[in-house]
Amino acid sequence: MIEIDDPADPRLDDFRDLSTADRRPDRPGGRGLVIAEGVVVVERLLASPFPVRGFLGVRRRIEALGDLPAPAYVASADVMAEVVGFHLNRGVLAAADRAVQPSAFDIASTARTLAVLEGVGDHENLGSIFRNAAALGVDGVLLGPGCSDPLYRRSVRVSMGHVLRVPFAPLDPWPGGLDVLRSRGFRVVALTPREGSVGLADAGLRGSRVAVLLGSEGPGLTEEAITSADVAVRIPMAPGVDSLNVATAAAVVFYAIT
């Protein structure tokens, strides 16, 4: 445990200007670090394969974490705010490197239920989908085109750290990768409110290996994705209601099939 009073101390560089540090290295200012905020998410990081580089927190929060595998810097809330660039209302942070992730087909080889996302660009929806996947027993998340980076700080936080726990990978090629899933025994199911889709409870999905295709909140799945699926299902909805939030819809489907 190392006390630091000077916000310019270079040992805190992993935590400097957090609003860009979590960007992937190919983006401006991005260093590709994985940032965990708050005790619950930091503990989930510690239980994950992501290699932790260090911790920064107020004394009370750092002490609550017990023995730590990397340097733990203790600072005041004011010093922390100056380093990270904004006021944090959680008193502890950890920074980690990205772990090597399995490929989509590695994930599929052992999974029973997969979520496959297309165009889910909103970091909160993405994080919520991981949280719901973890809670409801989904084994992995595959990312089609147009999805954000699940390791972006806000997704990590909204997921309650479950992006560090539920394996994910890009699904490439698109939509051809769906055929590969099918050849491995998955039923590929598109969730869409369009006419002709089958009610979720009537699609006979329990007991199958299922890959659920979920689109972005506004436009939903592309025509290409829907026609690549084995079946289109919908959540029966009251007339005059547009739709559920995509993460909420995902939770309903995950519940119904797992």
Next chain:
Amino acid sequence: MIEIDDPADPRLDDFRDLSTADRRPDRPGGRGLVIAEGVVVVERLLASPFPVRGFLGVRRRIEALGDLPAPAYVASADVMAEVVGFHLNRGVLAAADRAVQPSAFDIASTARTLAVLEGVGDHENLGSIFRNAAALGVDGVLLGPGCSDPLYRRSVRVSMGHVLRVPFAPLDPWPGGLDVLRSRGFRVVALTPREGSVGLADAGLRGSRVAVLLGSEGPGLTEEAITSADVAVRIPMAPGVDSLNVATAAAVVFYAIT
């Protein structure tokens, strides 16, 4: 359609300082107005029993609404921002008075499925619960102690206007009102992850009149609420996962019982 250039024009007073105007009249600065933001929510307001007092928007958005039952003030985005006190990214607003709401027992007399909330103080969760209730065929929302006001602006927005459509009322006395629901033929079901609760799919809820008790995100339902229910149910969850967001859990339960 009335063009207004002067942000101080008293005809815009319903839209002035929106971050307090939506508070109930018993709160500081509160005028108890119901504020709808954006075309979709304004249209839902127009279809509701809430009496509209007026509209404020940029020309394009006001025109898109067609014939309107109250004065429509057209202003620039800058004038709008000055009136409401912050930058709006939706180009139209409507203000309405609160409608007389039915009582809890009026709502219960015709409902088949009810949500009963205890301690849901977060406006976003509250709004999301109404959105999910509307989508999944829940007939009303009853508010136990500790709930926020569903007509607070942020709840209206997050609900996509469904707080204007799904009837709600305080349930009083608490928890004695639950006995009244029971005497009217409802099974009172507490959602709680605690040990001993029955898996949602095993509780035999389909086909019954059900009142689902939902607690706040952190602490969940009180002991008092749980013991007042006929049965405690849980959503089966993967080990090591704390919980779903309360609005998401609500959606899963609504789906499972409606």
